[in-house]
Amino acid sequence: MARVQVDGSLFLVALPAAPKMRQSDDGKSPAVQVFNSVTAEAMAVISLTEVSDGRAQVIKITVPQSQVPEGAVPxxxxxxxxxxxxxxxxxxxxxxxxxxxxxxxxxIELLTAPALASAGQARPKGSEAQK
Structure with missing residues (x-):
């Protein structure tokens, strides 16, 4: 396991979070939701587009379902x-x-307008966006 450096990368939601499901070993039984073995918390999968060094890739990240904010939409x-x-x-x-x-x-944390501005990623709003 290795920690991933996220500074300097831009992450955008590609697909919203969905319950993480696991297929049965026999392939015949229905899939069941995955729970954390230590905390018993339901897990989710969210797809993010990572943009770094002029390249982009979509990665699926497993995260506790309660730790995905409601505003994390595509x-x-x-x-x-x-x-x-x-x-x-x-x-x-x-x-x-x-x-x-x-x-x-x-x-997963939503980036707020001040966080975007400090990172030089601020997007114009309202009438500024139309110029």
Missing amino acids: GTQVRPVGLVCSPWGTPGFNGQINTGLSYRAER
Whole structure:
């Protein structure tokens, strides 16, 4: 597990948070919601677009459901707090191994107008936007 540096990156909500679901091992039973094994809190998945160094990527982040603010709708600028990533691997088709990174955060914060202005990311409002 590695802590992910978020300073200098822009994060926008790509898809709103949804309950994190896990398929059953047998593949026949319905999917069930995932809960934190320590706190028993329901978990959610939110997709964010990360823009950094002239590149963009969409990442799915697992976060406690209660730690996703209601205003986190597509297009909203947010900051993942306590973001970490972990490598994973599973057996795949024809003896190959599927690999990737999973992301988890403590919470998602909405960026307010003062936070945007201090980061040089302020967007004009009202009549200023029409100029």
